[in-house]
Amino acid sequence: MSTGTVSTQIHLASRPTGWPTAENFRTVRVDLPNLAPGQVRVENSHISVDPYMRGRMNDVRSYVPPFAVGEVMTGGAVGEVVASAAEELPVGTTVLHQQGWRDVAQGDASDFTAVQPVPGVPASAFLGVLGMTGLTAWVGLTTIASFRPGDTVFVSGAAGAVGSVVGQIARLLGAKRVIGSAGSAEKVRLLTERYGFDAAFNYKDAPVREQLPAHAPDGVDVYFDNVGGDHLEAALDVMNDDGRAALCGAISQYNATGAAPGPDNLGNLVTRRLTLRGFIVGHHLDHATEYRERMGAWLRDGAVATDETVIEGIDHAVDGFLAMMRGENVGKMLIRTR
CATH class of the missing domain: 3.90.180.10 (Medium-chain alcohol dehydrogenases, catalytic domain)
Known part of the structure; x- marks a missing residue:
C-alpha cells in the first residue's frame, strides 16, 4: 500500500x-x-x-x-x-x-x-488534438454538419484548440475553401500560413457581417460555430441553400450579464432550408477510435499542425x-x- x-x-x-x-x-x-x-x-x-x-x-x-x-x-x-x-x-x-x-x-x-x-x-x-478537443472538431464537422468534399467551410474562433483542427480536417477531407475568424493579426496569419486556411480575418477590425461576404464569394455550405452572436448572424447571411451549421460553443456570451440579442435573419433557415444543430461531444464517443486512428496517421505524416x-x-x-x-x-x- x-x-x-x-x-x-x-x-x-x-x-x-x-x-x-x-x-x-x-x-x-x-x-x-x-x-x-x-x-x-x-x-x-x-x-x-x-x-x-x-x-x-x-x-x-x-x-x-x-x-x-x-x-x-x-x-x-x-x-x-x-x-x-x-x-x-x-x-x-x-x-x-x-x-x-x-x-x-x-x-x-x-x-x-x-x-x-x-x-x-x-x-x-x-x-x-488526440483527445476530446480533436474529437469535437471531427464529430462536429463530419457527423453534425455532414461535411462533403467540395464544401466551403467557415469556422469561428478558428485559431483556438477546436477551430484550428476543424479547418485542417476540412482541408484534408477535400473542402473547396476554408475560412476562419480570429481575434488578432498574428492569429489570422497563423490560420493561413500554418493551418492551411484559404482565407481569414480579424473580427475586431470591423463587424463580422461586413467582413465575411468578401471571403466567401460563393457562399458557405458548412459553418462550425464556436462563438455565437455576431458570428452566427453573419454566417446565416452567406450560407448556401441546404447549408449546415454545427453549433459547438458560444464563447461570446459566456460572461454576459444580460440576455444577448438573437440573430435578425433566422428567416433564412426557412428560405434556404438550413440546418442548425447543437451537439455535445460526450454523446458521440463511439467515434473516438476511428478519429484517433485517422488523426494519428495525419500527425505521423506531418499533415496536421498543432x-x-x-x-x-x-x-x-x-x-x-x-x-x-x-x-x-x-x-x-x-x-x-x-
Missing part, C-alpha cells in the same frame, strides 16, 4: 457574475489517504482549461451539473500512475481522466483510462483559464503541473 501524499487543488470559492476573477477561486492542499484496493494515484503532467468550464461555474441547467462551491474544479487531465492497488493500471501507465485542476489525483481505477502514447507526439496531445499554450504550475491554473477566456492562447491552453 502507498502512503498518503499531498494534492494541490483549485476549488471554486464563489460563483462569478460576468467575467470570473481570481477571487472566485481558492488554492487548497489536501492530504490524500492511503490507497484502497482497486485504486490508483496519478501525478498529472497537464490539465486542460476550456471555455465550457465557464458555464459550469453558473448554477443553471446544462448538459453537465455545475461545479459546486467549495469543491475542486474538474476537467480533463493526463498523467502517470505513480502508485497502484489495481492490477489493470500498473505504475508507469499513462492515463486520461476528468480529475483536473489538481496536481495529484486519486480514485478507483475505473475513473482513469489508459492510453498508448503515439511516437513523437507528447502525452499532452491527448487533451488536445500548437499548445502552456502555463507552468498548478498555482497558475486560474491565470491560464482567464487568459484562455480572453483569447490569449494559440491552439490548446494547458497547465503543466509537473
